[in-house]
Amino acid sequence: MTSLSEFLDMGGYAHFIWPSYAVVAVVMVGLYVISRRELGAAQRDLDALDAPEEER
């Protein structure tokens, strides 16, 4: 277990190293998720605009 806590401690620099990796993960995953959601919403809007024309 010491090796894991040693690894997580990062030679005493854990406070700087892990937040760096965390902010990169948050921004990159977040940008992907937001882009995916925007595309999905736009595709649903387009289908809604396209479809009901015959029904009306």
Added chain:
Amino acid sequence: MFHRFANPTRFLRFAAVIQPWIAGITLLLIGAGLYLGLFDSPADYQQGETVRIMYVHVPSAWMALFCYSAMAGACGVALIWKHPLADLSAKATAPIGAGFTFLALVTGSLWGKPMWGTWWVWDARLTSMLVLFFLYLGYMALNNAFDDPARGAKSSSILALVGFVNVPIIKFSVDWWNTLHQPASVVKMGGPAIHASMLTPLLLMGVGFTTYYLWVMLIRIRYEVTANKIRNLQRRQAASGESQP
């Protein structure tokens, strides 16, 4: 052969085919880079373990410049040849580039505190990166500032091209001025001044971040094309609605 993909419909079909491949390659590259960077590379003899911040900081900074260059290039194509896909790809690139610039600034700050003793200094490299971040934000704001998307695209393209002078300033700032920031150690005359055990994860992350950019850019271009179609349809429906009694 370039103009074959310049047609939006054909581009969308092409994008749908390559997107899962790019996604897979991105996850593999970044996974391998993270493994080597965190577990299988040595601590630096001067900087200790903080050198591991390099594996996310340097690729973010590379991508900040790469995305801006791609965006300015696309803006140039859009202004000269009026190609619709060029405008859309510039617009799709801007938030990704802004994200990478933000990451380069934040991870740099987290690296600067333990190594330089300060979160921030107003030196040439750091200040010009901050200017780059504001250029991205300015581009996005100007692009959305007009009711007519064509006018927004034109004004923001001009801003992006003028702002491109900042890119060589960032690149050479560490050589032109005496700054706290260290000079380049990978792309330099006489080959990289960095050991293979550190260079390999750095390059894996760099290529992985590049394919990540392509991956998210494809999604964002597909979004922009769809949003354009919606605008056109709404305009047509509004026009046909007005003509009826």
